[in-house]
Amino acid sequence: MSAELRPAMLAEVWSWVISQVEQLRALAKALSARLGRGEEIRATCPVDDWTFAPRYTDGVCPLCGYRPPGVDATALPEPVDWFWPVFGTLVVASLGMSVLVIVAYNRV
Numbered sequence: 074m075s076a077e078l079r080p081a082m083l084a085e086v087w088s089w090v091i092s093q094v095e096q097l098r099a100l101a102k103a104l105s106a107r108l109g110r111g112e113e114i115r116a117t118c119p120v121d122d123w124t125f126a127p128r129y130t131d132g133v134c135p136l137c138g139y140r141p142p143g144v145d146a147t148a149l150p151e152p153v154d155w156f157w158p159v160f161g162t163l164v165v166a167s168l169g170m171s172v173l174v175i176v177a178y179n180r181v
């Protein structure tokens with residue numbers, strides 16, 4: 074391999090990496106949009122110039138309580154509480170691993 078080829082190869086590898094990252098980003102964006110978390114609704118408070126997501130602040134500015142017009146807080150989707158689904162998955166995986174360990178121990 075000559076020294077002149079290296080920058081060209083590096084550029085080729087780099088462009089491949091960038092294209093993969095772009096594909097992953099597009100996939101994540103499509104997935105996010107499908108899950109209903111696409112473009113977040115943002116509002117800017119005219120009093121303190123604070124930009125916030127009304128979804129997480131009950132529809133009002135967290136600093137002064139300004140309610141942006143046209144944002145219905147009752148129509149906003151609730152943030153998902155992942156504690157119990159994740160905890161259940163952890164318990165099921167732990168039980169499965171316990172069974173596998175016991176089976177493997179008794180087979181030897």
Ligand SMILES: [Zn+2]
Nearest residue numbers: 118121134137
């Ligand atoms: Zn405000």
